[in-house]
Each structure stands twice: as C-alpha cells, then as structure tokens.
Amino acid sequence: MKWFIVIVISLSLFSANVQAETNFRAETMYVDGDLVPITFRTGPGISHTIIAELRSGQRVEVIEHGEEWTRIRLPNEREGWVIRRFLTPHLPSSLVVKILGEKNKALIIRVASIKEENKEVKAENKRLAEELAMSQGTRNKISQSYETLKKESAQYIELKANYEKTAAQLVEQTTKVEKLEKELTKIQLSKSIWWFISGAGVLILGFLIGFSAKRQRRRSSLL
Numbered sequence: 001m002k003w004f005i006v007i008v009i010s011l012s013l014f015s016a017n018v019q020a021e022t023n024f025r026a027e028t029m030y031v032d033g034d035l036v037p038i039t040f041r042t043g044p045g046i047s048h049t050i051i052a053e054l055r056s057g058q059r060v061e062v063i064e065h066g067e068e069w070t071r072i073r074l075p076n077e078r079e080g081w082v083i084r085r086f087l088t089p090h091l092p093s094s095l096v097v098k099i100l101g102e103k104n105k106a107l108i109i110r111v112a113s114i115k116e117e118n119k120e121v122k123a124e125n126k127r128l129a130e131e132l133a134m135s136q137g138t139r140n141k142i143s144q145s146y147e148t149l150k151k152e153s154a155q156y157i158e159l160k161a162n163y164e165k166t167a168a169q170l171v172e173q174t175t176k177v178e179k180l181e182k183e184l185t186k187i188q189l190s191k192s193i194w195w196f197i198s199g200a201g202v203l204i205l206g207f208l209i210g211f212s213a214k215r216q217r218r219r220s221s222l223l
Contacts, residue, residue, distance in 0.1 A: 027062040029072075031055065031082070032092040044069030044081045051080045057092050 031038050031054045038056075041048040044066055054060075063079065064071035070084045091099075 027089075029060055029062055029087045029089050030091055031058045031060060031086060032088040033086045038082055038086045040072075040074075040080045040082055042080055044071070048081065051078065054082065057098070060087070062087070 033054070033056050038054040039046075039050045040052045040054050041050055058074075060072040060074060060082075062070060063073055066081075066084065068084055069081045070087055071079065071081050072087070073079045
C-alpha cells in the first residue's frame with residue numbers, strides 16, 4: 001500500500017512536470033532588437049553558427065529557457081538559440097508604433113474613401129430628390145389628366161345616353177309619323193274614292209234627269 005501511494009505521487013508529479021513543460025513549450029514571445037540585429041544560432045553561444053538574423057517583432061515559440069540563451073522555434077519550424085534579453089512576451093514598441101501607423105494610414109484611406117462615398121451618396125440623394133420631384137410633378141399631371149378624362153368620360157357617357165334616348169324617341173316618332181301618314185293616305189284615298197263615286201253618281205243622276213226630260217219633251221211634241 002505504501003509503495004502504491006509512492007507510485008501514485010510520483011506519477012502525479014511526473015504528469016505535473018509534463019504539463020508544465022507542455023505549457024512552457026506553448027509560450028509565445030517576440031523578438032525585441034531595435035538597435036542591433038538578433039542572431040539566430042545553432043547553439044547557446046556566439047561560437048555556434050549563425051542560422052539567420054531575426055527582425056524585431058518576429059513571433060517565436062519558446063522551447064527551452066536558459067540563463068543567457070533561449071531555445072526557440074520559428075514559424076517555419078526551424079529551431080535555434082537567441083540571447084534571452086532580446087525576447088519579450090509583449091509586442092515591441094517599434095512594432096506597435098508601426099502597426100498603429102499602418103492602422104492610422106488605413107484609417108486615413110478609409111476616411112477619404114468614406115468622404116468620397118459620402119459625396120457620391122449626397123449626389124445620388126440629390127439626383128433621387130430631383131427625380132422624385134419630377135415624378136411627383138408627372139404624377140400630379142397624370143392625376144389631373146385622369147380627373148379631366150374621368151369628367152369627360154362621364155360627360156361622354158351622359159351624352160351617349162341622351163343621344164341613345166333621343167335616337168330611340170326619334171325612331172318612335174318616325175314610326176308614329178309613318179303610321180299616321182299611312183292612315184292619312186288611306187283616309188285621302190277613301191275620300192277620293194268617295195268623291196269619285198259621288199261625282200259619278202251626280203253625273204249619272206244628271207244624265208238620267210236629262211234623259212227623262214228629253215223624253216217628256218218628245219211626248220209633248222207628239223201631242
């Protein structure tokens with residue numbers, strides 16, 4: 001049981017060390033060398049070969065800390081050593097100034113772009129306002145034309161109704177006149193026939209009277 005406890009404690013300490021080493025390995029730092037170039041060497045000392053020169057503000061991953069030299073890994077996975085005092089957990093001031101300068105430059109460009117866009121928007125708003133005014137004027141004219149057409153249409157419908165009514169009355173009156181003319185023609189024809197018959201009767205009667213008087217005269221002469 002005692003050995004079991006010792007083993008558990010040892011494993012716990014080992015796990016803690018491994019975790020600490022893992023966290024340590026994940027530490028990210030930045031190169032801070034504004035005044036001198038930072039040499040990246042194959043080992044912890046100036047006698048080792050220079051692999052490259054690091055620029056200020058470059059991000060690196062710390063693998064192992066030493067008293068004077070620190071072992072690091074570059075983003076391209078190359079590993080080497082640099083002097084410890086040239087590493088900082090914070091961005092170097094020169095890099096911060098550079099980043100802020102770039103951001104400020106970008107902001108100036110953005111502000112200029114926004115001003116230009118604002119001018120374009122104002123011009124577009126002005127154009128749209130003019131088009132809106134013209135559209136409203138056109139709409140008013142169309143409304144007036146519509147109202148006029150509506151009134152004229154109403155008058156036309158009324159005139160058409162009156163015309164159709166008058167035309168119907170005219171047809172009715174014409175029919176009545178034609179009917180009366182036919183009746184009048186019949187009456188005149190009847191009167192003509194009656195006068196003809198009357199004249200013929202008077203003529204015949206006169207002829208009979210004359211013939212009768214002539215016979216009486218003949219009889220008187222014979223006596």
